[in-house]
Amino acid sequence: MNSTDRQHLRRCVDLAREALEAGDEPFGSLLVDPQGQVRFEDRNRVAGGDATRHPEFAIARWAAEHLSVEERAHSTVYTSGEHCPMCAAAHGWVGLGRIVYASSSEQLGGWLGEWQVAPAPIAPLPIQTIVPSAEVEGPVEEFADEIRELHRRLYGK
Structure with missing residues (x-):
């Protein structure tokens, strides 16, 4: 973890x-190529009713269409929250490289439990349970309070 990762x-x-302010769940992600260029960024877009419109899933689709197998393998996905199982599987299937996340599924689950919010309809499995070979770094404690506050606002707690 270095200053570029934190940036x-x-x-x-x-x-x-931005996602929260637009009425979506607060998640955002970037795809950065091996030269350090941001190639794609997105935020959560589930408010329209399609629960698969996660930014990590959008990154996987974009990468499959626009990057070579080698470019994908050497790129890094940065994300505000650890991939859900759907997004982790998409990441693995298209062969993306390193994943760096600010907050973990375990942290989110703890916050939701504290606020008595029902859990997601799928199990909050760690990325490496879905993609055992994934290179993963996170959570990054310096972002925990800020991300917790975004989720608190989402649920009105």
Whole structure:
């Protein structure tokens, strides 16, 4: 974890805030190529009723269409929250490289439990349970309070 990683995570948290302000769940993600260029960024877009419109899933689709197998393998996905199982599977299927996340599924589950919010309809499995070979870094504690606050606002707690 270095200053560049933290800079990219900061953008992810900003995208998560944009998502929340647009009426979506607070998640944001970036795809960064091996040269350090941001190739794709997105935020959560589930408010329209399609629960699969996660930014990590959009990144996997975009990468499959626009990057070579080698480019995908050497790229990094940065995200405000650890991939759900659907997004982790998409990541693995298209062969994306390293994943760096600011907050974990375990942290989110703890916050939801504290606020007595029902859990998601799928199990919050760690990325490496879905993609055993994934190179994963996170959570990054310096973002925890800010991300917790975004989720608290989502649930009105």
